[in-house]
Amino acid sequence: MNAPDRFELFLLQDGEKKITEKIFTGLSNTSDFILLKEDHTLGNLIAEHLKQAPHVLLAAYKIAHPNVPEVMIRVQTDGTITPRDALRQTCQTLVQMYFALGREFQKEFALRQFADQGDQGGAGNAGGQGGPY
Amino acid sequence: MLAEIPTMAIDLVQIEDNSTVLADEFIAHRLGMLPLNAEGVENLFYSRDCDCDEYCDRCSVILSLHAKCTGDENMHVSARDLVPSGERISQTLGNPIISDPDGLGPLILKLRPGQEIKLKCIAKKGIAKEHAKWAPSAAIGFEYDPHNKLHHLDLWYEQDAKKEWPPSEYADWEEPPQEGEPFDYDAVPNRFYFNVETAGALPPDAIITEGIKVLQIKLAQMVKDLSEGDGDGNGAYDGPRSPEFGGGGADGWGGGQDPGFTTPYGNGGNQSAWGGAGAGGGTTPYGTTPYGGAGGSSW
Structure with a gap:
């Protein structure tokens, strides 16, 4: 049978690298990053956050074909930092943001459960909010 | 995720x-x-x-x-x-x-x-x-802006959209718009309401926590991969920076802004990304050639 393995969508094959950087010569300080075996989840997330990052002039992503699990992210910086560093910083910030979000969620969720145990059937008021968002 | x-x-x-x-x-x-x-x-x-x-x-x-x-x-x-x-x-x-x-x-x-x-x-x-x-999860939905203050929705109506559309269940969680309030063009959605339903395999809160974890692992892996590339030209030189995110934010490149810092490896060929940004390290300021023309940088 010639059916491709089911995990080819998300597992790197032998010798494949997660990220490859290709310098884009059409613009100054611009690089294309090819992420293999990723989808809009990471592409959109990173591109949107790169746009808010300092020194980043341009950030965009595309998935050339919906059947091909490859994300291309193009980053242009103002020259203070390399696109690679911009991308790395963004990822680091995101990891920390998710860390904060996760911690905040668990805290608020535990509080919520505690409060619900305290007064059974009490109408839920705006208590379960929180997190950096 | x-x-x-x-x-x-x-x-x-x-x-x-x-x-x-x-x-x-x-x-x-x-x-x-x-x-x-x-x-x-x-x-x-x-x-x-x-x-x-x-x-x-x-x-x-x-x-x-x-x-x-x-x-x-x-x-x-x-x-x-x-x-x-x-x-x-x-x-x-x-x-x-x-x-x-x-x-x-x-x-x-x-x-x-x-x-x-x-x-x-x-x-x-x-x-x-x-x-x-x-x-x-069996179903996951999210919504934001229950009062449609951002005008992302164009509500269809016969006489009055307010009367005909039921308010969202999260409508009491946010301030309703004031009468005659000017439209805020710069506003972006900043509060999202997620609805997570499971078939019982994991409790909903575990799904949220796990989802965050999966994303973090993906991003951390990217940080690691991006950092590894820097070391290519320098062989064993790993840098004082921890390749993981644990090192605390910006120190990965922050070192490069220390004017006193010159990388001892700078002349050997590829300067590390953070060394190169330092005044002493690279031969090319990042402004013109982004990749530090000094010697066959592998990336």
Whole structure:
């Protein structure tokens, strides 16, 4: 049978690298990053956050074909930092943001459960909010 | 990200005896759809990563089913009748989820008098990108801006949109718009209401936490990969920076802004990304050639 393995969508094959950087010569300080075996989840997330990052002039992503699990992210910086560093910083910030979000969620969720145990059937008021968002 | 949280699902079915009206593959498909308890699935290996040939106790949970209709009435075989066997990592991992009041679980098939079914199921760990049966959640929805202050929605109406559209259940959580309030062009959505529904494999809060974790792992892996590339030209030189994110934010390149810092490796060829940004390190300021023309930078 010639059916491709089911995990080819998300597992790197032998010798494949997660990220490859290709310098884009059409613009100054611009690089294309090819992420293999990723989808809009990471592409959109990173591109949107790169746009808010300092020194980043341009950030965009595309998935050339919906059947091909490859994300291309193009980053242009103002020259203070390399696109690679911009991308790395963004990822680091995101990891920390998710860390904060996760911690905040668990805290608020535990509080919520505690409060619900305290007064059974009490109408839920705006208590379960929180997190950096 | 709620499509990449690992859960358990029946992936292989070995049928010994099937005299039911349903075809083997039909039953196998039905079995695959059964939600199984996935708490503690992180202690289980993926079968493809495991050392074993096909499956073993460290990468799978075995459930067996043996039923024969001996009475005169049709017999119902449901998820309750699946019996886990073998050594398991925990006593709950891989158990079929049974949440109905009768304690039967989902109906798998029905037997006419005299029919028999005997099979062995191998439940494995997987993610929903491979097959939707591994999806942890039954439904996930989110909404924002319950009062449509951002005008992202254009509500259809006959006479009055306010009267005709029911308010969102989160409408009391946010300030309703004031009468005659000017439209804020710069506003962006900053509060999202998620609705997470599960089939019982994981509790909703665990799905959120796991989802965050999966994303973090992905991003951390990217940070690591991006950092590794820097070291290429310098061989063993790893830099004082920890390749993980733990090092605390910006120090990865911050070192480069220390004017006193000159990288001893700078002349050797490829300067490391942070060394190169320093006044002493690179030959080319980043402004014109972004990649530091100094010597065959590998990236």
